[in-house]
Amino acid sequence: MEDIERDWDKPIAEAGIAAKASVIVRVGLLDLSAGTGSFRVREMMHRIAYPLGVHVRADVNLTDIEAACTDGKDRITEVIDLPTTGVNTERIWLLEHFADWFSVNLGEESMYHVQPEVSQGLMQHLDAKDASQVSAELSKRLREEEREERRQGQGGAGDGRDLPGQDAVLDALEDASRHTDPGDPRAHQLHVHETDWSQSAMTQSLAARTAAEHESEATDRDETAASAPAGRRQARTGRTKLADRKPPKEYAEHFDHIGSEPKPKGQPGITVRQAHQRLDMIEHRKPLYSPAFAGLASAIACASFVFLLGGGPYDMVGAFVGAGLGHWLRRRLFAHHLNQFFVTFVCVAVAALACTGMLRLIGLFDPIALNHDTAYIGAMLFVIPGFPLITSGLDMAKIDFPSGIQRLTYFFCIVLMATLAGWMVASIVHLNPTGFEPLGLNPWVNGSLRFVFAFLGVWGFSIMFNSPQRMCLVAATIGAITDTLRLEIVDMGVPAEAGAFIGALLAGLLATAWRSSVRRGWLAPHFGYPRICLTVPSIVIMVPGLYMYQAMFHLGSFDTQSALDWAFRAFMVIICLPIGLAMARVITDKSWRYDI
Numbered sequence: 001m002e003d004i005e006r007d008w009d010k011p012i013a014e015a016g017i018a019a020k021a022s023v024i025v026r027v028g029l030l031d032l033s034a035g036t037g038s039f040r041v042r043e044m045m046h047r048i049a050y051p052l053g054v055h056v057r058a059d060v061n062l063t064d065i066e067a068a069c070t071d072g073k074d075r076i077t078e079v080i081d082l083p084t085t086g087v088n089t090e091r092i093w094l095l096e097h098f099a100d101w102f103s104v105n106l107g108e109e110s111m112y113h114v115q116p117e118v119s120q121g122l123m124q125h126l127d128a129k130d131a132s133q134v135s136a137e138l139s140k141r142l143r144e145e146e147r148e149e150r151r152q153g154q155g156g157a158g159d160g161r162d163l164p165g166q167d168a169v170l171d172a173l174e175d176a177s178r179h180t181d182p183g184d185p186r187a188h189q190l191h192v193h194e195t196d197w198s199q200s201a202m203t204q205s206l207a208a209r210t211a212a213e214h215e216s217e218a219t220d221r222d223e224t225a226a227s228a229p230a231g232r233r234q235a236r237t238g239r240t241k242l243a244d245r246k247p248p249k250e251y252a253e254h255f256d257h258i259g260s261e262p263k264p265k266g267q268p269g270i271t272v273r274q275a276h277q278r279l280d281m282i283e284h285r286k287p288l289y290s291p292a293f294a295g296l297a298s299a300i301a302c303a304s305f306v307f308l309l310g311g312g313p314y315d316m317v318g319a320f321v322g323a324g325l326g327h328w329l330r331r332r333l334f335a336h337h338l339n340q341f342f343v344t345f346v347c348v349a350v351a352a353l354a355c356t357g358m359l360r361l362i363g364l365f366d367p368i369a370l371n372h373d374t375a376y377i378g379a380m381l382f383v384i385p386g387f388p389l390i391t392s393g394l395d396m397a398k399i400d401f402p403s404g405i406q407r408l409t410y411f412f413c414i415v416l417m418a419t420l421a422g423w424m425v426a427s428i429v430h431l432n433p434t435g436f437e438p439l440g441l442n443p444w445v446n447g448s449l450r451f452v453f454a455f456l457g458v459w460g461f462s463i464m465f466n467s468p469q470r471m472c473l474v475a476a477t478i479g480a481i482t483d484t485l486r487l488e489i490v491d492m493g494v495p496a497e498a499g500a501f502i503g504a505l506l507a508g509l510l511a512t513a514w515r516s517s518v519r520r521g522w523l524a525p526h527f528g529y530p531r532i533c534l535t536v537p538s539i540v541i542m543v544p545g546l547y548m549y550q551a552m553f554h555l556g557s558f559d560t561q562s563a564l565d566w567a568f569r570a571f572m573v574i575i576c577l578p579i580g581l582a583m584a585r586v587i588t589d590k591s592w593r594y595d596i
Contacts, residue, residue, distance in 0.1 A: 393578020
């Protein structure tokens with residue numbers, strides 16, 4: 001700690017190994033706390049370590065990281081533990097922007113986003129309530145600037161210094177600050193040194209552009225008018241050209257060229273304090289949605305889930321009430337840092353009782369509602385730990401068995417507590433979940449309703465994962481396509497396990513296509529979401545929650561044959577989901593295709 005304090009206001013590239021490791025490991029810890037898999041945590045830590053000339057060897061588990069960092073001269077090992085685990089897709093997304101901001105300010109290329117100006121601006125407004133809106137404003141301004149430059153390039157008149165969009169990023173930052181409510185910030189205000197923005201790489205490129213224009217104007221105004229658009233384009237890309245090189249294949253070369261090359265004159269980079277300040281802002285951001293709104297999203301998601309399982313209107317109403325109340329209570333209890341397994345048991349029991357009570361109330365007016373004994377299972381589906389399930393399979397696909405087994409064990413523990421609570425409620429109120437009655441809908445109507453409710457279900461689960469609204473809508477679109485296709489081909493006779501595999505594979509391919517479209521410029525840069533934030537919500541709705549609850553119910557009734565039948569059905573679908581996603585990564589990603 002004394003070493004870190006000594007280097008607190010020193011440029012991080014010149015700091016000691018302790019200060020560098022503190023940023024590297026903290027980024028990994030925040031990514032791990034957001035629910036992502038160990039392979040992504042390692043990748044993120046390496047992205048932060050590379051421009052610092054540091055090599056990282058990290059063991060990542062469900063709630064802890066042991067990382068050994070060396071810069072070729074010194075070595076330090078840090079061990080950090082999390083008190084619990086959870087999911088926060090907004091944090092995963094913001095850390096991607098942080099990594100690009102960090103790399104670009106240290107003279108390296110951006111590795112994730114095509115236009116790092118968005119990341120630069122977003123890191124200046126982490127106190128905004130809606131970071132997604134900030135990135136959208138930045139992206140819009142950048143597109144306006146590019147269109148203006150193309151128009152000027154065709155017209156070839158004027159020096160363009162006073163045109164709107166010339167300083168697009170700075171204008172967008174000013175506009176984005178209007179979205180911030182100082183009276184209700186998402187976290188503490190970001191206190192930045194004056195040199196942080198005024199001497200950043202982006203501002204220097206803008207200043208260099210202005211200086212070049214003034215010099216040209218003094219010599220020849222006509223020549224300036226003809227060359228101004230090209231000067232602006234060169235200024236905007238000047239930062240990424242500081243490091244046209246690609247990461248070397250050998251670490252020895254990596255240390256040699258980073259340790260020997262001096263930093264560009266006048267580019268101080270960022271200090272240790274500034275890096276940690278932004279990580280503080282990312283860590284302390286409040287959830288995007290209140291417990292009440294999250295409960296509403298959970299109610300919509302579980303009611304949609306019930307329809308996709310074959311339930312009718314009464315089943316959906318019961319699940320809506322039970323899931324909404326259960327998730328609202330879960331959010332309130334988690335705010336007091338209560339044990340996850342205890343909270344899961346209590347909230348599932350409350351959800352099942354609320355669902356049953358709602359159907360009993362409806363039964364006073366329509367006795368048919370009293371026969372819907374399976375609806376309470378749909379009310380409990382909000383506790384399905386989809387992220388640990390999917391990331392466990394992806395970790396094991398990367399031969400990281402310790403992390404994968406831990407995550408899979410955590411998944412089964414949560415499911416065990418939830419199904420146990422559901423079985424106890426069913427035993428107390430004498431429920432007999434025999435399944436849903438066929439609705440008898442026209443195939444075209446049924447397919448259309450499946451698409452709509454799959455969209456709403458994935459949207460609801462994305463809200464529960466704290467995704468920004470734009471990310472929710474993208475994931476919901478992918479989920480609507482893939483889950484509707486899965487259900488339709490299963491109706492045609494395809495086994496449920498094969499349908500789950502095909503649905504997960506298609507979700508992975510669509511998410512990759514979305515990312516590629518952003519990188520190629522076909523979509524706006526602020527839509528560049530991490531694939532895991534799109535794929536996991538879109539296939540969580542495919543997790544066979546009904547099978548697992550049926551297995552526990554029959555086990556509690558000592559009907560072991562039926563219990564094993566339902567359990568193995570669930571097991572086969574469960575293992576096919578991460579395999580489908582992993583296969584999509586193998587097809588589209590060379591780092592997954594080859595063992596190197």
